Amino acid sequence: MRRKRPGPQAGARATIVRQAQVEDAGVVHSLLLEFNGEALPPEALACRMRQTSQLETALLAEQEGHAAGLLVLRIVPTISGAQDWAEITEMYVRPAFRRQGTGSALIRAAEELCRAHGCIELNLLVDPENLEAQAFYGASGFCRDSWGMLRRI
Ligand SMILES: CC(C)(COP(=O)(O)OP(=O)(O)OC[C@H]1O[C@@H](n2cnc3c(N)ncnc32)[C@H](O)[C@@H]1OP(=O)(O)O)[C@@H](O)C(=O)NCCC(=O)NCCS
Helix, strand or coil: CEECCCHHHCCCCCEEEEECCHHHHHHHHHHHHHHHCCCCCHHHHHHHHHHCCCCEEEEEEEECCEEEEEEEEEEECCCCCCCCEEEEEEEEECHHHCCCCHHHHHHHHHHHHHHHCCCCCCEECCCCCCHHHHHHHHHCCCCCCCCCCCCCC
């Protein structure tokens, strides 16, 4: 999963996307904290990564060994259809690495995993006010579907 962006940015550094391991809990923690403003402490996160390893995959984008972005992909069995349900639950690229194809590389890696699991759709929720993310997802081939709703319990 190695990508060098073609065209005018041909000199740009290569982005590598790899599956995060439990040992990467520290860097996953930093990225989630930057994105969400909160994150489980690294030790607790490592524990959750172990517990959810069959259901959730954290993909790390790196440039020259530096963590550039994170995508968390949830693939779960469902009784609603023959295929598993695939959903992006976290998507974040550090500001210094944006508009260089980093997010696109993460999406492509997620798609590969989805195909390998036989999934036929990739779902996600996006804040209605997050127009930049919507533009990114639109450029990545996503289209608007149902509205998300939430009730705190
Ligand atoms: C949204 C985000 C993941 C995009 O990552 P990225 O690495 O910059 O994306 P890419 O470089 O692969 O962009 C691919 C294309 O998407 C579109 N795009 C990306 N960011 C965009 C923006 N801010 N405004 C408009 N279009 C955008 C462009 O068409 C872009 O191609 P181009 O650069 O050749 O014009 C990144 O901006 C981010 O992490 N934002 C903050 C977190 C967030 O909102 N996450 C989504 C939560 S649902």
